[in-house]
Amino acid sequence: MKIGVAGLGAMGAAIAARLIDVGHQVxxxxxxxxKAKPLVDAGATVAASPAALADGCDTVITMLTDGPALDAVYEGPGGLLSGNVKDKLFIDMSTVPPKVSIDLAAKVRGAGAAFVECPVGGSTAPARQGKLLGLMGGEPADAARAKPIMEQLCRRVEHCGPVGSGAAMKLAINLPLMVAWQAYGEAFAIARTVGWEPKRLLDLFVESNGANNALKMRADMIVTMLEGRDPGATTFSIANGVKDLRTMVETGEAFGADMRATKAALSGFEDAVQQGNSGQDGSRMAVYWADRGR
Structure with missing residues (x-):
C-alpha cells in the first residue's frame, strides 16, 4: 500500500520506519x-509538500504537535486537502483535544475523504516493534478501513467510538503517567535521605505496589540519571509533557472535572522546563524533583 507520513518527530519517524519494515511504499x-534522511536510506521517498504527499498516496498518516500544526499541514495552499483527495484515507495520530479532532474530521470529510483519529500509547521503541496501543475514533466503516494498517503498528487497537472519543481516551490514559512522574520525583526526594545507592533504591521501588510499567521499563535510565550519567536519547520530552498536561486540564475542565492533581503535575513540569529541561526525557522528572533544592 502507498502510505504517506507527515510529521517526522521521534514518533512519526518511528512509525514511518515500521511501515517500511512491513512492506509498504512509504x-x-x-x-x-x-529528519527524512534516515527514512530515505531505508527506502522512503520524500514529498515536496503535503499536497504532493496526499496526491501520491492512498492513505496519509499525520503525527503532529498540536492543533495549529494540524491546521497548517491540512489546510491552505499546498496543504494535504488542497488537491483532489476524494476517497483517500487520513489517519491522525496526534495527541490533541477532542474538539480539534472533531473539527478536522469535518474538513476532511468535506473534501470527500475519510478520516480516523488514532492517538497511541507507547514511545519510539514500541512504535518500531509494532507494539503501540491504538485508540481509534471514527465512523465504523472508516475505522474498519484503517484497522489493518493500525494493527501493523499496534499490539492492540480499540475503536473507542466516534471521532473525539479516541482523543479523550488517549488523554485519560496518559494522565496518570504524567502525574506519576511528578509523584516519583517527590517520593525519591524523601527516599534519598536514607542514603541508598540509586540502583538499590530503584530495585525496591520496582518491587513495590507503587511501581507502574513506565517506572519498571525506565528504572535503569533513572538509575543512570540519579548517578549523573547520560541516559541516552529522549523518547518523550518534558516539553511534550507540558503540552499534554495543559490539554488534559483544558479537556477535563470542559467536561466539568476538577483537575487538581493534573494541575499540580503541570506546575512541576513547567518548573522543570523553566530550569532548562524541556528536551529531557519525561522520566527525568523523577530525578529533577528528587534533586530539587539539594
Whole structure:
C-alpha cells in the first residue's frame, strides 16, 4: 500500500520506519528535510509538500504537535486537502483535544475523504516493534478501513467510538503517567535521605505496589540519571509533557472535572522546563524533583 507520513518527530519517524519494515511504499514529508534522511536510506521517498504527499498516496498518516500544526499541514495552499483527495484515507495520530479532532474530521470529510483519529500509547521503541496501543475514533466503516494498517503498528487497537472519543481516551490514559512522574520525583526526594545507592533504591521501588510499567521499563535510565550519567536519547520530552498536561486540564475542565492533581503535575513540569529541561526525557522528572533544592 502507498502510505504517506507527515510529521517526522521521534514518533512519526518511528512509525514511518515500521511501515517500511512491513512492506509498504512509504512517502514522507516534514518541515525540515534533515529528519527524512534516515527514512530515505531505508527506502522512503520524500514529498515536496503535503499536497504532493496526499496526491501520491492512498492513505496519509499525520503525527503532529498540536492543533495549529494540524491546521497548517491540512489546510491552505499546498496543504494535504488542497488537491483532489476524494476517497483517500487520513489517519491522525496526534495527541490533541477532542474538539480539534472533531473539527478536522469535518474538513476532511468535506473534501470527500475519510478520516480516523488514532492517538497511541507507547514511545519510539514500541512504535518500531509494532507494539503501540491504538485508540481509534471514527465512523465504523472508516475505522474498519484503517484497522489493518493500525494493527501493523499496534499490539492492540480499540475503536473507542466516534471521532473525539479516541482523543479523550488517549488523554485519560496518559494522565496518570504524567502525574506519576511528578509523584516519583517527590517520593525519591524523601527516599534519598536514607542514603541508598540509586540502583538499590530503584530495585525496591520496582518491587513495590507503587511501581507502574513506565517506572519498571525506565528504572535503569533513572538509575543512570540519579548517578549523573547520560541516559541516552529522549523518547518523550518534558516539553511534550507540558503540552499534554495543559490539554488534559483544558479537556477535563470542559467536561466539568476538577483537575487538581493534573494541575499540580503541570506546575512541576513547567518548573522543570523553566530550569532548562524541556528536551529531557519525561522520566527525568523523577530525578529533577528528587534533586530539587539539594
Amino acid at each position: 512517502s514522507v514529508w516534514n518541515r525540515s528535510d534533515d
